[in-house]
Amino acid sequence: MLGQRSSPTSPSRTGRSSGARAYAAIASIPPIFATRTAAALHGLPLLADDEKTHVISTADRPGSGYEVVRHRGQLDEDDLTEIGGLRCTSLSRTVADLARTDSRERAVSAADAALRKVAFRAPETYDDDAADGFTDMALAHISPTSVGRAKARWVLTFANGRAQLPGESISRIRLRELGFAPPSLQVPVAGPRGCTYWVDFGLDDADAWGEFDGTSKYRDQTMTGGRSTSEVVEREKRREDWIRGVTKRALVRWGWGDITDAASLGRRLAAFGVRPR
Incomplete structure (x- = not known):
């Protein structure tokens, strides 16, 4: 469904936030946290933890150290915010900086989460209007001379807050690399007795459904509602059978191991006869 789901990256966010607070306590000049550390403060997902604290400073400040990475940049007052007593780049500036400097997968995951x-x-x-307004704000941070500006613009225009988890964000990248048309996201399917089932991806050009299957739906108590893993699996099976039967479409599930690259996801989909037209 379109509501918020837990992310396997939460421990990394917590660790980075603690590291930022510890650094702020000993810094001679109050730091302004940026990129991955700012993303953690904003609650955005982090796919990898470099165990460093990222700050932004003017060009006359000293360089990076072993545990602290200094990013050069200019800041306007609108680029700053405060979270829990710590100063950091605003949500839109943080997403724009990640889009320029980080990997496409991490940047899209963060941008999708920010849009949510x-x-x-x-x-x-x-709210499409709110999403478009945020995208415009993030794009405004990308100057014509910014390093990585082409990738940043791609990330920010590709981002979509309907993708709920990093695995779904990366899946969208892989589907595009495979040549699929942009999928419909979080598609409602009328279920039995008035309920609604939500499907992660509508692969409309292949007349199929797709679902990213993380482990949290089977293990995270906030998602299982106190049910055992076997009960969750049984409910998922009934749901999947209903969706297939009512829509007459194939439904393919994949996980983290299938989205390491486009070829891996392509093989998974092709095994079920699902290919881009």
Whole structure:
């Protein structure tokens, strides 16, 4: 469904936030946290932890150290915010900086999550105007002379807050690399007795459904509702059978091991006869 789901990256976010607070306590000049550390403070997902604290400073400050990475950059007052007493780059500036400097997978995952924060409206609705406004703000941080500006613009225009988890964000990248048309995201399917089932991906050009299967839906108590793993699996099977039967479409599941590269996901989909037209 379109509501918030837990992320396997939460421990990394917590660790980075603690590291930022520890560094702020000993720094002679109050730091301004940026990129991955700012992302952690904003609650954005982190796919990898370099165990460093990232700050932004002017060009006359000393360089990076073993545990602290200094990014050069200029800041306007609108580029700053404060979270829990710590100063960091704003959400839009943070996403723009990640889009320029980090990997495409990490940047898209963060941008998708940021759009969810500003555009998701319960119950299960998405504010396209709010999302477009945030994207415009993030794009405004990319100057014509910015290093990585082409990649940043790609990331920010590709981002979509309907993707709920980093695995779904990376799956969208892989589907594009494979030549699929942009999939529909979080598609409602009318279920039995008035309920609604939500499917991660509508692969409309292949007349199929796709679902990213992380482990949290089977193990995370906030998602299982106190049910055992076997009960969750049984519910998922009934749900999947209903969706296939009602829509007459194939439904393919994949996990982290299938999205390491496009070829891996392509093989998984092709095994079920799902290919881009």
